[in-house]
Amino acid sequence: MAANHSATWRNCPWLHTALLVLCLLHTPVRAAELVLSSAGDTSSLQGFGSALAAARAQDRVRIVPLNDLPPLNQMPADTRLILFGQSALAWRLSAEQGPPTLVLQVSKTQARATFGDRAPSNLSVLWSDAAPLRQLRLAKHLQPHIGRIGVLHDADSAFMLDEIRHAAAALDLEIVAEDWPNTRDNRPLLHLLQHSDILLGLADDDLYNPQTAKNLLLTSYAQQRAMIGPGAGFVRAGSLASAYSDQNDWLETLNTLLDQPPQGWPSGSYSKTFKVLGNSQVARALAVDLPSDEDLARRIAEGETP
Structure with missing residues (x-):
């Protein structure tokens, strides 16, 4: 009987692998x-x-x-x-x-x-930051007709344009970028609003902060342009919607x-999971159909690479 067991062991190499896996499964994970x-x-x-x-x-x-x-x-x-x-x-x-x-x-x-x-x-x-591709998918979901995405930047955030353009190309969108070196000068903002369909806010504290929020949002809506992002705080201040992670x-x-x-x-x-916050008052003012936050997050998440 012992000889038969020995022969079985030699002739079934998969048993070695199975026993090794069992040993690994029962090995305690070292605490970190x-x-x-x-x-x-x-x-x-x-x-x-x-x-x-x-x-x-x-x-x-x-x-x-x-x-x-x-x-x-x-x-x-x-x-x-x-x-x-x-x-x-x-x-x-x-x-x-x-x-x-x-x-x-x-x-x-x-x-x-x-x-x-x-x-x-x-x-x-x-x-x-909210991932640019998520923000752009959110923008296109809320306003399907858009083609040109306006992006204000300064010297510190200009490096992000390559990633944003890459994300936009995947959605057949065009990025219209405008340098805004002086937030007290509204001309770059007005020029961008005239040449884009919607604004994408960046996580750049020099451009998007409590001091600039009122001017940014009021000027945008005077031109009937919505803003996506840059985060949940700006949605509460008056941007249309944004992805964010809690x-x-x-x-x-x-x-x-x-x-x-x-x-x-x-x-x-970026965070692997996220939520969406929308501003229903702004959506009504801009005649945008705004689904629930949960529905928006689900729809934007569909198709993301795991």
């Missing part, structure tokens, strides 16, 4: 140390940290103020740094050596201003990345 940090008061991270700990019971989650963190080159190899904000990103770049790091609450323009053209190693930035979306994206080896993390990425 997830350290959340930001500059200044970290109390705002408590809710995020608690939700992350609940989602990743196998890991240890701690919140540590930036000033209390040890030198980067002294952190254990199993540490995963999760930083929030541009100041924390700048701190991480102060040393080349350090643990794998994920950075949230930083826009593409802020990231560019912090590390320029170079792509830091061992670092992944989860951009707070804490649950970022937790889902973060959880997916933490399940992967850090070597596979992208240098930068």
